[in-house]
């Protein structure tokens with residue numbers, strides 16, 4: 157008799173393939189993509205050879221596709237603005253001395269309905285106020 161387990165990604169029950177040891181994800185395409193993303197994230201973190209190889213592949217791809225991201229930003233201005241804001245936040249988190257400049261930094265105005273990310277601002281001096289950045293999700 158086969159026993160069910162719960163998918164790590166979607167949470168639905170599934171019957172693991174007996175040939176796959178410790179199967180944590182079901183066979184749904186979204187769940188398999190999530191599994192692969194997790195695998196790659198971990199591989200990049202622990203394997204310097206894999207990381208170097210991926211970096212070289214990205215460089216080769218950029219060399220073959222010059223201007224791809226410039227055109228993407230022109231064609232998707234909303235995504236470009238969102239990505240620029242998220243990058244500023246990542247930069248500030250990586251380098252705490254940049255946090256002072258984050259106060260002057262303008263987030264997306266919330267004047268249209270839609271989905272937004274609320275990104276907490278870290279290391280504020282006044283713990284009684286909660287500042288967040290509001291970033292459109294698309």
Ligand SMILES: [Zn+2]
Nearest residue numbers: 163166182187
């Ligand atoms: Zn699943």
